[in-house]
Amino acid sequence: MAETIRVVLADDEAMVRAGIRGILTLDPAIDVVGEAADGSAAVELVRRHRPQVVLLDIRMPRLDGLGAAAEIRSAVPGTGVLMLTTFSEDEYIARALAEGASGFLLKSGDPRELLAGVHAVADGAAFLSPAVAARVISTLSNDRMSRGLAAREQAAQLTERERQVLALVGAGLSNAEIAAKLFLVEGTVKSYMSTILTRLNVRNRVQAAIIAYEAGLVDEA
Known part of the structure; x- marks a missing residue:
């Protein structure tokens, strides 16, 4: 039997929390173990429950979602962070990813994206809603030539196998999917990922995936 995905939900609007919780409870594999109305309370709940x-939410009192994400990634790095917002401005996306978020969802998106995002992040993958992904790719494409050179230099530090793993991360595969595709055990993929993040000097899979994209590795996957 698959392990239940424990989730902490933080949004300062009670009705929004109720709606999101209602969607999450439709999936028997997801268990909402705590709710918070501000970022500080969310950090404490994550420390207590250590959810997957x-x-x-981006905008919350006391401590906003971006600040909470930074604290959570530092205190409980095993917890994946999914950002929820009604704002799709590039500055929020960039800052959320820089703070170590594993994914970014718009509240106005399809409820199925919410469930898919939770499962993906719990499985160690990254997740961007299609609307957000389009913005990220557009931003990267505007300056892809210069960024691509830097990314290729970073990727050149990796072994051939590590480059293969990075390419599949860029293609959006989870650790389990990468293991199956490369005929490896999942623990070996996790070990590769740890080395890749260290050598690339990035915080998480999303940032590694961006380098894979900019270096052209995804096209080779």
């Missing part, structure tokens, strides 16, 4: 995933 925390859903954070």
Whole structure:
């Protein structure tokens, strides 16, 4: 039997929390173990419950979602951070990813994206809603030539096998999917990922995936 995905949900609007919780409870594999109305309370709940995933609204009192994401990634790095917002401005996306978020969802998106995002992040993958992914790719494409050179230099530090793993991360595969595709055990993929993040000097899979994209590795996957 698959392990239940424990989730902490943080949003300062009670009705929004109720709606999100209602969607999450439709999936028997997801268990909402805590709810918070501000970022500070969310951090404390994550420390207490150590869930696989925390859903954070961008704008909250006391401590906003971006600040909470930074604290959570530092205190409980095993918890994946999914950002929730009604704002799709590039600055929020960039800052959320820089703070170590594993994914970014728009509240106005399809409820199925919410469930898919929770499962993906719990499985160690990254997740961007299609609308957000389009913005990220557009931003990267505007300056891809210069960024691509830097990314290729970073990727050149990796072994051939590590480059293969990075390419599949860029293609959006989880550790389990990468293991199956490369005929490896999942623990070996996790070990590769740890080395890759260290050598690339990035915080998480999303940032590694961006380098894979910019270096052209995804096209080779």
